[in-house]
Amino acid sequence: MVKRDPAQGIRDVQHFGEEGGVVPVIDHAVTSTFLKPDDMERVFRGELTGCYLYSRHSNPTVMAFGKKLAAMEGMPAAFGVASGMAAIHSAVMQIMLGGGHMVSSRTIYGGTWALFQNILPKFSVQTTFVDPQNLQEWEAAIRPDTRLLYVETLSNPLLGAADLKALGVLAKKHGLQFVVDNTFTPVLISPAEFGADVVVYSCTKYISGSSDLIAGAIVGSEEFIAGLMDVNQGLVMLQGPVMDPRVAYELYSRLDHLPLRMRAHSEAAQILAERLTQEGVLNLSYPGLSNHPQHSLLQSMLNKGYGFGGMLTLDLGSLEKALHLARRLQEEKFGLFAVSLGFTRTLMSCPSASTSSEIPVEEQLQMGLTPGLLRLSIGLVGDPHVMADRFIRCYREIESI
Ligand code: PLP
Secondary structure (H helix, E strand, C coil): CCCCCHHHHHHCCCCCCHHHCCCCCCCCCCECCCCCCHHHHHHHCCCCCCCCCECCCCCHHHHHHHHHHHHHHCCCEEEEECCHHHHHHHHHHHHHCCCEEEEEECCCCHHHHHHHHHHHHHHCEEEEEECCCCHHHHHHHCCCCEEEEEEECECCCCCCECCHHHHHHHHHHCCCEEEEECCCCCCCCCHHHHCCCEEEEECCCCCCCCCCCCCEEEEECHHHHHHHCCCCCCHHHHHCCECCHHHHHHHHHHHHHHHHHHHHHHHHHHHHHHHHHHCCCCCEECCCCCCCCCHHHHHHHCCCCCCCCCEEEEECCCHHHHHHHHHHHHHCCCCEECCCCCCCCCEEECHHHCCCCCCCHHHHHHCCCCCCEEEEECCCCCCHHHHHHHHHHHHHHHHCC
């Protein structure tokens, strides 16, 4: 079967601006005029759909971004929201309204873990966390009141790849909704191909690419996305974490070069990972290396030509050593010590002491997250070989400590 190319999906969406402009206008209007006043009541009653009403319900620029993202993803519809957390919370709770049980991978972003562990139980939603690689554990955790399976395609921060196909089959077998956070692998992997019902993104990361805005998106069926905007039952409409049209315009434009950027991130990370391997750097994890435990699985899921992504980890054995290396790398202008990822420049952080610190230490160790783990989001600016030279020089210095 010929794989669908997400870049072509993006290419085939075109919104004209006023007077045929090559880009859409930013529609700032908070509220829209009804030329036939009787229609307003019909919209509120749910009898008339597809109308612009009020910007918390729908906005033309946000809808244009959603259309382009959905085309990239190969799914029917998408909706922009205020952050990645807003996307996860709204999508999960729209399915879990009324309470019940869900099964989630244990190795997920710390904020998502804390949402599922600390907040959702207060809304009668219980989560069982499982080893993402152990299918028996997933199936054994399913209960009569389970409604949803949740996973990150490539996990934050451990870079374990989920077997989306097997999980998609499991979800269908038990009549569950399958929600996938694809934040680390936009364009590289299209989770809908493997049975995902809903895909969520932190657009703050690769989709923005510039670390200058916070945003999220939910991709799914027409019905699911319309449900989020329902005036009586929609969690985005009623909780209100909507995307600003100015942000939607930025993301709409940036989607055009997302495939090129993903390819460049992957190339730079692959070069660094191979150079470090040749230099005998130990405890390096990169999905594009054949020693990555899910290298072949990933190969079977990847869209052609975009590589294995820009994320790489290195275990230095202790937090002190990891921080020391990060400091030297920052001094040598290899990267910036900052949380987040998907930026044009390399970003480095120690997840156990930052973005995964919400997860108790025992749980961190259970999932294999050690204090000395340094997470690198490899940037696309500069010659990757020069960057690799800098890295190796700093690594050799701290080896002797
Ligand atoms: N999902 C993943 C995998 C993340 O890494 C993050 C943030 O780091 C989020 C979701 C949350 O995104 P945001 O910061 O845009 O709310």
